[in-house]
Amino acid sequence: MSKLYQAKHELWLKVLYSSFAIANEKIKxxxxxxxxxxxxxxKWIGSDILANNQDYNYDRNFSLNKLESVHEIIHNLIVEIKSTQKAYAKTELFERVTxxxxxLIEYCEEILKTQDLDIKVTAFNLERCYGNLSQAQIDAFSLFLFEESYKEYELILVYAWMQARTNDLLQFNVYQDLIDESQFHLKSFSNMMADLGILTLPRELHEMTYKITDLKKFIIAGIAEEEAAKEMCKALSRDINDEKLSKFFDFINYQESYHIALMKKLL
Amino acid sequence: MLEDVVMPNGMNPEVLEHIMNPQNYGKLESPSGVGLGLDEKTGEYVVFYVEVKDEQLIRSRFATNGCQDTVVIGSMFTQMIEGKTVEYAKSALAKIDEKLGVVTPQQKICANMVLEAFIASLINIQNIQSGAKEEMHVTKMQESCEVEDV
Structure with a gap:
C-alpha cells in the first residue's frame, strides 16, 4: 500500500503541475x-493505510517532464493516470478514485481533440521576464518563489501527516485550515513561477522533516518561519516596482499573520 | 574544479540550475556513513549520506529542510567530491571555506551545516568501524541561521 500511496502522491503532483504549466485559464x-x-x-488512502496498522511515507521517484505543448502535457497526464490505475484494489474507495x-481522462481526451488548444508551453523556458521588473528585482522575486513554493509544499505534507494522526478536533480543524491556506499559496507562487518560465517541482521531503516528535518545538520554529516569510513579503512589496505584485505581497503578508494565530492554537 | 565553484551570491545560470535541479539530493539505501548537521534553534538540518569504498567516495547524497542556499551549496559540494578520495574531500572543505569569504553570514552558516553533516558522516563510519551501533552521527551547530544582517 505504501508504494501505491507514493504513486498517488506523484499523481497528485503531476495533475497539479500540469495545471500550473498550462497558461489557458480554463484548463488551468x-x-x-x-x-x-x-x-x-x-488523504483517504492514507487513512485506510493507518487504519490497517500500516504506514506510508512521502518518498517520491520522478522528475517533472518539461513538455513544450499543451497537448503533450495532457497526453502525458492520461498515460500517467492509466499507469497508476493498474495498481488499484477492488474496493469502494478505489471505485470512487477510478x-x-x-x-478526468475523458476531459483530457476532449482537449486533445481541439487543435486550437495546443499552444506552446512557456512555463519552463527560463526567460525570467516579468512586467517592468529589473534583473535584480527578478532575482529577488525568483528566489522568494523557489524558497516559498518548497516551504508551502512542505507545510501541506507536514500538516497532512499530523492531521492524519490526531484525534483532537481542534487540532484537526487547524491543520485543515493551514493545509488549505498553503495549497492556495503554492498555487499562487507556482503560477508566478510558470509566468517567469522557472516552474519546477519542490524538492522531496526527508522523513526527518515530517515525522514530528515534538509538536511544541515544531510550532515555535514554524512561527519563526512565518515571521521570516512576512518580512520577505514586506521587503518585496516595498522594493518591487510593480503595483499589482506589491499588493499581492501585502495580501500574503496579512495571511501569514493569521497563520501565526492559527498555529498558536496548537500550542 | 574547485576554482570553478560559484557561490550562491546571485542568480547566475549555474545557481539557477542547482536550485531547479539539485544534484545528489535524497538518500542512499545502504550508506557507509550518515551524518547530521543540526541547528537546534531553528530545527534546520542537513543529513548527509556517503558510500565509501577503499578510501574513495563512491556516492553521496544530502537532504535538508533548510533554505535554497543550503540546497545550492549541498548540490555543488556533492558534485565536487563524487568519485574523489576522502582525503581530497577533506581538503575541499578548506578550499570551499576560503570561498565563503564573499557571502553573507547566513550563507556561511548554511555552508557550514553542509560541511559539518559531511564530516559527521565520516565520523559515523569511524564509529561503526570501532564497533559502535550508531545510526547516524549528529553534530549540533555552534551558530544558528537566525543571525542579524551585517
Missing part, C-alpha cells in the same frame, strides 16, 4: 480542481 482552473480531488484521494480519474 479545471486541472487544479482535479488536483485537489487527487489530494483528497491521497470514477473520478476516468472522468
Amino acid at each position: 482552473s479545471d486541472l487544479y480542481d482535479f488536483a485537489m480531488i487527487q489530494f483528497r484521494h491521497l 470514477t473520478d480519474e476516468n472522468y
